[in-house]
Amino acid sequence: MSERVILLVEDNPSDEELTLRALKKSNILNRVVVVRDGAEALAYLFARGVHASRAADEIPQVILLDLKLPKIDGLEVLREIRADDRTKLLPVVVLTSSIQEQDVVTSYGLGANSYVRKPVDFTQFVEAVRQLGLYWLVINQPLPT
Amino acid sequence: MPGEVERLRRGLRLLSDAIVAFSEAGTDYHLLLDAVAKNVANVIGDTCVVVLREPNDDLIAGAIYDRDPKVVADLAILFSGALGAEGQLARHTMLTGEPRLIPFIDLAALKPSIAPVIHEALAKIRVHGALAVAMRVRGQPIGVLSVLRHREQLRPLDMIDCELLQDLANHAGLAISNARLTDQLRESEAIRAAKEEALRANRFLDVVIEHIPDMVFVKDADRLAFTRFNRAGEQLLGVPREDLIGKNDFDFFPAAEAEFFQAKDRETLNNKQLVEIAEEPIMTANGQRWLHTKKVPILDENGTPVYLLGISRDITDRKRADTELRRAKDQAERASKELESFSYSVAHDLRAPLRGIDGFSQALIEDYADKLDAEGRRYLDRVRESAQRMALLIDDLLNLSKVTRSELNLRTVDLSALAATSVASLQRVEPIRNVTVEIEPNLSVEADPRMLAIALDNLFGNAWKFTSKTEGARIALSAVERNGHRAFAIRDNGAGFDMQYANKLFGVFQRLHSESEFPGTGIGLATVARIIHRHRGQVTAEGTPGQGATFYFTLGTEAEA
Numbered sequence: 001m002s003e004r005v006i007l008l009v010e011d012n013p014s015d016e017e018l019t020l021r022a023l024k025k026s027n028i029l030n031r032v033v034v035v036r037d038g039a040e041a042l043a044y045l046f047a048r049g050v051h052a053s054r055a056a057d058e059i060p061q062v063i064l065l066d067l068k069l070p071k072i073d074g075l076e077v078l079r080e081i082r083a084d085d086r087t088k089l090l091p092v093v094v095l096t097s098s099i100q101e102q103d104v105v106t107s108y109g110l111g112a113n114s115y116v117r118k119p120v121d122f123t124q125f126v127e128a129v130r131q132l133g134l135y136w137l138v139i140n141q142p143l144p145t
Numbered sequence: 146m147p148g149e150v151e152r153l154r155r156g157l158r159l160l161s162d163a164i165v166a167f168s169e170a171g172t173d174y175h176l177l178l179d180a181v182a183k184n185v186a187n188v189i190g191d192t193c194v195v196v197l198r199e200p201n202d203d204l205i206a207g208a209i210y211d212r213d214p215k216v217v218a219d220l221a222i223l224f225s226g227a228l229g230a231e232g233q234l235a236r237h238t239m240l241t242g243e244p245r246l247i248p249f250i251d252l253a254a255l256k257p258s259i260a261p262v263i264h265e266a267l268a269k270i271r272v273h274g275a276l277a278v279a280m281r282v283r284g285q286p287i288g289v290l291s292v293l294r295h296r297e298q299l300r301p302l303d304m305i306d307c308e309l310l311q312d313l314a315n316h317a318g319l320a321i322s323n324a325r326l327t328d329q330l331r332e333s334e335a336i337r338a339a340k341e342e343a344l345r346a347n348r349f350l351d352v353v354i355e356h357i358p359d360m361v362f363v364k365d366a367d368r369l370a371f372t373r374f375n376r377a378g379e380q381l382l383g384v385p386r387e388d389l390i391g392k393n394d395f396d397f398f399p400a401a402e403a404e405f406f407q408a409k410d411r412e413t414l415n416n417k418q419l420v421e422i423a424e425e426p427i428m429t430a431n432g433q434r435w436l437h438t439k440k441v442p443i444l445d446e447n448g449t450p451v452y453l454l455g456i457s458r459d460i461t462d463r464k465r466a467d468t469e470l471r472r473a474k475d476q477a478e479r480a481s482k483e484l485e486s487f488s489y490s491v492a493h494d495l496r497a498p499l500r501g502i503d504g505f506s507q508a509l510i511e512d513y514a515d516k517l518d519a520e521g522r523r524y525l526d527r528v529r530e531s532a533q534r535m536a537l538l539i540d541d542l543l544n545l546s547k548v549t550r551s552e553l554n555l556r557t558v559d560l561s562a563l564a565a566t567s568v569a570s571l572q573r574v575e576p577i578r579n580v581t582v583e584i585e586p587n588l589s590v591e592a593d594p595r596m597l598a599i600a601l602d603n604l605f606g607n608a609w610k611f612t613s614k615t616e617g618a619r620i621a622l623s624a625v626e627r628n629g630h631r632a633f634a635i636r637d638n639g640a641g642f643d644m645q646y647a648n649k650l651f652g653v654f655q656r657l658h659s660e661s662e663f664p665g666t667g668i669g670l671a672t673v674a675r676i677i678h679r680h681r682g683q684v685t686a687e688g689t690p691g692q693g694a695t696f697y698f699t700l701g702t703e704a705e706a
Contacts, residue, residue: 014501021508068493097500098492100543120496120536121529122504 004137006032007060009041009077011069018122019064019095019129026130030061030137038072041065042080045087060090062136065112067096067103075106082111089143091136149305156309159188163313167320174324175208181290181317182210188313189276189292189306190299192216194223196235197288197321203227204235207288216295219269222262229260235289238277242286244311247275248301270295276302278311280318287322290314360436360457362389363443366450369393369410381459383430399428413440414450424460434461481550488546495539503532534666541668544599545653548676553593560588560633563598564622567605580612583621588633590700592680600676603669604635604696610663611639611694627685630702638693642686650686673698 006023010016016034023032035041041063043049047056063081067074074094081087093114094107107115116132119125163184170177178195185193197207206223228235238245250273256264274294279286290310294302354361360378364371370393374386382389384397394403405425413420422438436457443452506525510517517525564584572578590597605620612618621636642650642657649655651674656667673696677684681703688694 012497012501014504015497018500018504018508021504068490096493097496098489100489100492101547118496118500120499120503121533122500122507125500125504 003055003058004030004061004142005058006030006137007041007044007063008032008034009036009038009063009065009069009074010034011036011066015066015118018125022122022126022129023133025126026133028130028133028137033058033060037070038074038077040071041069041077042072045081045090046084061142062132063090063092064095064132065092067094067098067107075103075110078107078110078112091140091142093132093136095132152305156188156305159184160309160312160316163188164316167316170320170324174321174328177320177324178208179210181313181321182208185290185292185310185313185317186210186212189302189310191295192220192270192293194220194291194293195288195317196228196232196291198239198286199227204232204239204289216270219266222266229263233258234275234277235291238289238291239279239286242279242281244276244278244307246302246304246307248303249273250275267293271297273297274302276306276310278307278314280314280321282318282322287318287325290317357456360455360459362455362457364393364410364453364455366414366442366452369407369453372452378457381429381434381457382427402426402428409438409440410453410455413453414442417442417444417448417450424464427457434459435464436460484546484550488543491539492543496536499532499536499539503529506532534664538666538668541666541672545668545672545675548596548599548672548679551596553596553679555591555593558590558592558594558597560590560592560597560601561586561622563594563601564588564605566598567601568609568620570602571605571609575609578609578613578618580609580618580620583619583623585623588622588624590633592700596676596679600673600698603673604698607669607696608635608637608639608694610665611641611658612637613639613663615639615693625697627697627699630699632697632699634695634697636693636695641690641693642688643690644688647686647688651684678703 006028008016008019010019016036020032020034033044035044040050044051044054045060047054065074065077069077074096078092078094081090081092088111091113092111093116094103094112095116095118096103097118099115099117104115114132116128119128163181166180166184167177170180178197182193182195185195192209192211194206195208196204199205205227209217209220209223211217211220234245234247252264252268252272255267259267270293272293272295275291276294277289277291280288280290290313292302292306292310354373354375357375358377360381361373361375362371362378363373370391371389372391374389379386379389382397389397394406397403398406409420409422419442420440422436422440425436425438427434427436437460438455438457441454441456442450443454445451506528510522510525514522561584568582568584572580608620612620615638617638619636619638621634623634623636625632625634640658640663646657649657651670652667653671654667655671656665658665674684677698677700680700682698682700683703684696684698686694686696
């Protein structure tokens with residue numbers, strides 16, 4: 001069986017570390033692949049560039065996608081994920097700082113499965129990550145591979 | 146010869162009747178001619194034709210009478226223009242001044258010498274006698290009275306008829322001559338009046354043109370030289386009209402401009418059609434101006450253009466205002482875009498470091514618990530509190546900026562339902578609170594539902610917060626009347642406030658309670674005020690310390706901001 005990884009698209013090192021910490025505290029033990037900009041996210045998903053040699057059967061069970069990213073922003077990444085047959089059905093959770101209406105509307109418009117705002121209060125952040133992990137990795141029945 | 150005496154007596158009586166008739170006809174020329182013809186026909190008999198001499202010596206038939214209208218109709222041919230050969234008798238009479246009496250006319254002998262149509266007409270009425278006498282006034286012949294005899298039963302015309310006709314002619318001539326003079330007088334009076342009227346109209350036009358606030362100018366069609374200029378034109382160009390009249394565009398304007406003006410002039414004159422130039426630059430003594438010009442061809446009676454009329458409105462100020470307005474609008478749009486991207490980056494980037502501060506403080510507390518004493522942990526808690534408060538401030542500020550910027554989408558909104566939603570979410574966050582909430586049902590308003598929801602969240606949030614230390618907390622929403630307007634009141638029995646500070650309530654970052662007493666950012670009511678003002682409403686508050694507060698707001702009651 002292929003490995004069920006979590007793809008974390010996050011450019012802020014603090015947020016990355018806090019997210020990993022929150023996952024760990026929530027006992028989510030899946031391997032987390034971290035990519036730090038939109039271009040790298042796409043490179044990983046389509047196994048090209050620096051990620052050309054990744055295991056072909058490695059499919060993220062959920063993508064945690066920040067919106068404000070260097071090079072290619074999160075909305076564009078989402079657009080390309082949904083435009084490609086190989087990735088169009090992957091669960092994408094937008095995990096970002098803003099709940100600017102335009103972001104929420106555009107994200108859902110592009111086919112995001114969920115939109116979660118990162119709380120400043122770390123206790124709440126952990127709780128949010130815990131629930132996300134529980135839902136997407138345990139409760140939600142993934143597409144058969 | 147008693148018969149002749151009788152005839153003379155009768156003739157005299159008829160003559161005097163005729164003279165009275167002439168004077169009765171007065172100075173109406175045509176009426177008089179008819180009266181003459183009719184009376185002569187009555188006195189002498191049968192048909193009378195009044196022949197008149199025109200100023201060019203042509204003879205024309207001026208009037209005809211016969212008591213039989215058929216005869217008049219048959220002789221209508223005589224009125225088709227100047228008399229030809231048929232007028233020979235009359236012409237001869239007039240030139241010699243001698244009456245001509247032809248007791249018996251041989252029509253057949255006459256035939257070669259007169260026009261066939263005339264001969265035909267005369268034959269038709271069976272003329273058998275004629276008499277003509279000149280009408281002379283002050284020695285000058287003015288015409289001829291002629292009589293045609295066609296009735297068989299009447300005796301032939303004789304010398305008595307001739308004398309009688311001469312008497313009539315003398316009187317008729319004078320009357321006709323007088324009437325003619327009067328007619329001429331009348332005509333010249335009419336011409337004079339028409340000239341005066343034209344002058345008056347011209348003067349009127351002059352005043353109108355002179356005082357029209359737009360530049361009005363006239364150019365002659367040949368040389369396109371100015372023939373007329375009004376005051377607005379002088380002022381616009383900064384040149385007195387004496388210097389303009391007789392000159393053309395090339396004498397005043399840069400060559401390119403002058404060429405453009407004249408090209409438009411030619412277009413107008415050649416097409417004989419109005420040409421409108423919506424915007425044209427013009428160099429004046431007072432700098433460059435912009436004109437909106439109409440050019441109109443003025444044609445003579447044959448349709449040939451003789452003048453070009455131009456009317457120009459100075460649109461420089463309007464154009465400048467338009468440009469400035471456009472620039473201001475662009476600037477505002479740019480500023481609004483900048484503000485938008487600013488808030489966007491605030492929303493994203495300002496929160497991330499706060500998450501770091503809070504998260505790593507918590508990590509310290511968790512991972513290094515054994516190395517921290519109570520004081521150290523308390524400090525870290527304070528760090529976290531500060532970070533979270535900062536996050537709250539950012540959110541509130543973004544909200545405030547959003548309600549200022551975003552478009553207002555008015556529709557009918559159920560205020561009661563929105564209020565219930567607000568209260569429900571407050572209750573969800575603090576399920577243990579026991580607050581009695583009364584919301585008047587079915588309050589319907591015209592508002593932007595999202596903005597109104599934000600306002601209600603803040604107002605109910607405040608009421609909820611400030612009743613947190615009150616036993617038996619109550620919050621109520623109801624419609625009331627304030628200053629003649631429908632208003633809504635949100636009343637609570639919480640901490641209240643001192644009316645002395647009421648004016649500070651709605652300012653940004655203004656707080657009447659300390660953070661430790663009741664937490665808050667001081668932005669909520671400023672946001673409420675902005676939302677209500679954008680709805681052209683008013684928001685006010687009343688309160689008493691320790692006894693609660695009431696917030697009133699109206700919607701759509703104020704003039705457009």
